[in-house]
Amino acid sequence: EVQLLESGGGLVQPGGSLRLSCVVSGFTFSSYAMSWVRRAPGKGLEWVSGISGSGDSTYYADSVKGRFTISRDNSKNTLFLQMNSLRAEDGALYSCARDQGTILTAQFDYWGQGTLVTVSS
């Protein structure tokens, strides 16, 4: 059974940092591209960042470019999102999602339940 479990969310002050993790099981992690997708309260889904199966290619939404860094440890079946210089508008439920292939597309076939990030002073 495919499972994705996020952690690392919490309350952080504006300008602060957080590191999210997503531990996966039930499939060959390195064979799939992965993404982080967020949903702010009262808003829709927003793709944040993605990474190829090998980790060689990374992609970012303009809203987080230069502040967030995505990475993965294929030996530990874990996806990461390092979030720096956090802003109030970054507050959201962050979910990791598996792409259907090795390269990034927009076909996310499995999702985690998410970890909540709140940015407030």
Add this chain to the structure above:
Amino acid sequence: QSVLTQPPSASGTPGQRVTISCSGSRSNIGDNTVNWYQQLRGTAPKLLMYSNNQRPSGVPDRFSGSKSGTSASLAISGLQSEDEADYYCATWDDSLNGPVFGGGTKLTVL
């Protein structure tokens, strides 16, 4: 402001057919395939349709998808109460070099 435009709401009565539209541009829908997600209240999104009109295993054939030019549509026939959810279209955007989502459509079954 989402790159892909969806109506914020749609509604129908049980048994009816409902269509949700998704409008984009050449750099996204025009040159790439469209996917649809269903998000029931309090749950993670679920891939409902991929590559314009392909249903993942387990998705009823009441759901169908289509694409024409820079627009796409999701149709739900034989509407059921359990179809009440938020629906999102998504595709790759060549200009932004990443996936983009529509703003979402909240479907209400009256």
